[in-house]
Amino acid sequence: MVAQAGIPDSYLTSNFKIRFYPAGFTANDEYCNIDNINISVEGAATVESTKVNRVLLTIDGINNSSVTQITADSWQTKPNTDASSDSWSYSCKKDVTGLVTQLISEGKLGTNGSGKYTVGHWLESGSKSYTLYDVQTHLPTGNTTGYPLSIPAKSETKYQWTYAGWSLVILYRWPTTEVYQLYLFDEFRYVGLDTTLTFPISGFLAPNDTTGSRLTYFVGEGDNHYSGEYIAVNGHSLSDAVNPVDNPFNSYSNSIDDTNQSGIDLDTFDMSSYINPSDSSATIVLDNGSEIYDLVYIILSFRSEKTTRNAISYLIRG
Helix, strand or coil: CCCCCCCCHHHCCCCCCCCCCCCCCCCCCCCCCCCCCCCCCCCCCCHHHHCCCEEEEEEECCCCEEEEEEECCEEEEEECCCCCCCCEEEEEECECHHHHHHHHHCCCCCCCCCCEEEEECCCCCCCCCEEEECCCCCCEEEEEECCCCCCCCCCCHHHCCCCCCCCCEEEECCCCCEEEEEEEECCCEEECCCCEEEEEEECCCCCCCCCCCEEEEEEECCCCCCCCCEEEECCEECCCCCCCCCCCCCCCCCCCCCCCCCCEEEEEEECCCCCCCCCCEEEEEEECCCCCEEEEEEEEEEEEEECCCCCCCEEEEC
């Protein structure tokens, strides 16, 4: 055996033993057989094998289309054993402020950075090929990708675990615009079958007047069929006209026009009645119902005083 960095020599032995504690046994004479044991670290999928850190970013601006290969600054993976023994989901992010400001300085984008932003597949030679399907007909397009991503959310079982989405977060200020304090919570969380996940978000400070405060979440769920899940903030379940209280992750977003139902939910809710003045933490509860889904991030925002600065500045994260 070869010692690995950080593992004490006392743990390296040819007489390695593992003790199992099967749950649900009621009598001393009950027994079970265990085989096909696989030992791994949760979320340890390698970057090279999963390619979770690389995409193509296309920006259509002023009579120009810029296509850039993007390598993420960071990424997170989670095994999805509810779907398949070898499946996983992931999130990744990249600060693209430098790229956008460069295109502005070159006159390829307007001064406000407006344009059409599209994220696509980064194909590599020699990769295993997966077929891409048309978002309307669901028929093969003739194109392939080196790793599987999304098709539109549908109720058919074969579609529900294959989906993808992305968002571009733009932070800016303007002389006549009220300022908001924004707090990003981007720990990637997988909610599997028979799971209720409770966790805190903290480190923020709610103002004396919480009017105008908002919570936005980005969730990948994959279908518009199953229901029973919910999301609650400080004991209050979130819902509105397009997000039922027992099915908020339904591929319908109240913040974007997602007519193709990409399998993601990007929703924003008023927090003025759920978070009190001077609060510095909140409790989030995610219940799965009959769903399996991923929480990519939560953004909490509070209204602040107006600014009188004459210049606009912005930070863009993809």
